[in-house]
Amino acid sequence: MRNKIPRVPVREQDPAVRAKNFEEVSYGYDQSEAMLEASRCLGCKKPSCVPACPVSIQIPQFIYAVETGNIEEAARIISKDSSLPAVCGRVCPQESQCEGACILGVKGEPVSIGKLERFVADWSRERGVKFTEKAEPNGKKVAIVGSGPAGLACATDLARMGYDVTVFEVLHEAGGVLQYGIPEFRLPKESVVKYEIDNVRALGVKIETNIVVGRTVTIDTLMDKEGFSAVFIGSGAGLPKFMGIPGENLNGVVSANEFLTRNNLMRAYDPSYDTPIYVGKRVAVVGGGNVAMDAARSALRLGADVTVVYRRTEKELPARVEEVHHAKQEGIVFRMLTNPVEVLGDERGWVTGLKCLKMELGEPDQSGRRSPVPIPDSHFDIDTDVVIMSLGTSPNPLISSTTPGLEINKWNCLVADDDGATSRPGIFAGGDAVTGAATVILAMGAGRKAAAAIDKYLTNN
């Protein structure tokens, strides 16, 4: 019986060693491990894994190709649906997507779909295998705002269909959160992110960095004066939230976005780069999502003792299980049912601690989650030099406020239908800018849908 083979474990860097470096935590499968793991797949006729993948990768087909040692064929199958397989294989929340739906997971462990995808992508990269087939140019120009996963996926599909695509990005490097948010030890920038973006470029997509759409050029100028027939907005949800508690503007309180941007985009961990970063000796991270884990594990690698402060219990932590597991292995302390009420500082205005309240779980709220309720008079202080606020992000109003007629909802998210069409003809949107902070692969799925809708729109108009 195929499914009797246990799931093939993946080799990882030793926790004690990796807590001091920014090299990748997971080594990934080698070919024989990958072929063995692939042999566990039942090749279901009606695979439940495929609909659970937001870009519908032909999972059993690519896995079969891996099993038979035909890795290039596997890569070709994946490339039809995903332009960033080395990224998704690493950062997708597989346990709640493809792997979460795998039939083997009902009784045992699901197939390691993500690790297999990563293996195929890494194998292709090492051998320079690329798929750059595309249709004849059709002469129509499409502009993409933002070079995150949504924008890149949309650009890839449109370029394949023969469109002349230009991506406008405000930062100096392309990739969105892949570049500025997710740390090197989970997603290597040079070998993985840059490489996959170069593949998008190889399809003829132009990427113009240092352009603030809405300020350097408006969407209306792009459409009226620069000849773009349609625009896709994939500008993400980059605006950080703060708690609004006393002491939040003390020196030493930063948003997770600032901390991660300094370290990832600006490479502050590498002394040959100029951008400074302040970590102190002790760091408290407030929040419990992937972003909080990334900030905590980065601070640890920069030499600090790190505590994660979260107001519910471990069961409710929104971060991926794997990330929490890794964080614990590396020595990060978790303080659950704890809610900060004030940041404490010294007379010079620098952080010295975090005043917290103990919480307990009360009745379930509308979402069905049991909401945390403060325990009266349970104040206590956590000594810390730095507080990293990781409370979520929302879309930046820059584009909506400079594009007349573009509808937004009360969270500043752009309003778009299932195909990404916004309230303005010819303007499409997708990814975090529409949904609020979500996942890489959902953003890519939205970008692909919008590409199909843009093609339809431009063929009919």
Next chain:
Amino acid sequence: MYKIISKRFLTPIICLMEVDAPRMAKAAKPGQFLIVRAHEKGERIPLTICDYDSEKGTVTIVTQIVGASSRQICHLNEGDSFVDFVGPLGLPSEFVHMSDDEIKGKKIIFIAGGLGTAPVYPQVKYLHSRGVSVDVIIGAKNKDMIIFENEMRAICNNLYICTDDGSAGRKGLVTEQLKELLDGIEAGTVNNGVKYDQAVAIGPMIMMKFVSITAKPYGLPLIVSLNTLMVDGTGMCGACRVSIGGKTKFACVDGPEFDAYLVDFNEAMRRQGMYKNIETEADHKCNIGLDQK
């Protein structure tokens, strides 16, 4: 790449550069800034857009050497290029949105401290082009540190110069000059007693704080431009946050100009010094290294 078309030093530590950036030149408005990186491993440094020529496609920046990154910028030469040059960022000055009717007959005074003269210049130039009468106070350490004097004189009504050592203009601080003018107006001995409708102060944070303390008793509306620390300049990180009337705002997207009377200057100054120690080390390293010319 963004090529430096021309460069000259205005003082030994302040340099002016005209940079090729056609898209930005077309879009820029007074009050906005840009972010520049001098090299592949450099910091993102915010600088005010000091002038722009949409026909030539150039943007002018004026940089004062205060630390490692501003030194790198000033060490680039004509023909060299910046790796990154992004903008315009931030909101334009309020008066850009005023109609001709609203702006006509307004009387405005600018108070510029040190390098702040550079960002004041495009605003005065803009107002001059719309027929507004503008007075300017420039403050500087000494005669050699005064910039844009002639350019300013050509477009403003009255130019008042103050230096710390009295080597040019009056000896003393810009606040003393301002107070004297405002008192004179109240007494009817200056400007025929015609009050200013608006004041704008740009310079070191400490100067803006004291201008605000000086001007407040006179009920003179005052705008300041806050040069906070910044990373992205697009509202993504919050490094630039300031307290305005007790609310947290991001200087890069909500500003950089704010109503002076709502600004928590003490907090802003403290936050500006956040990386001082770290930066001093960086400076130290490169002072003994080869970076020093």
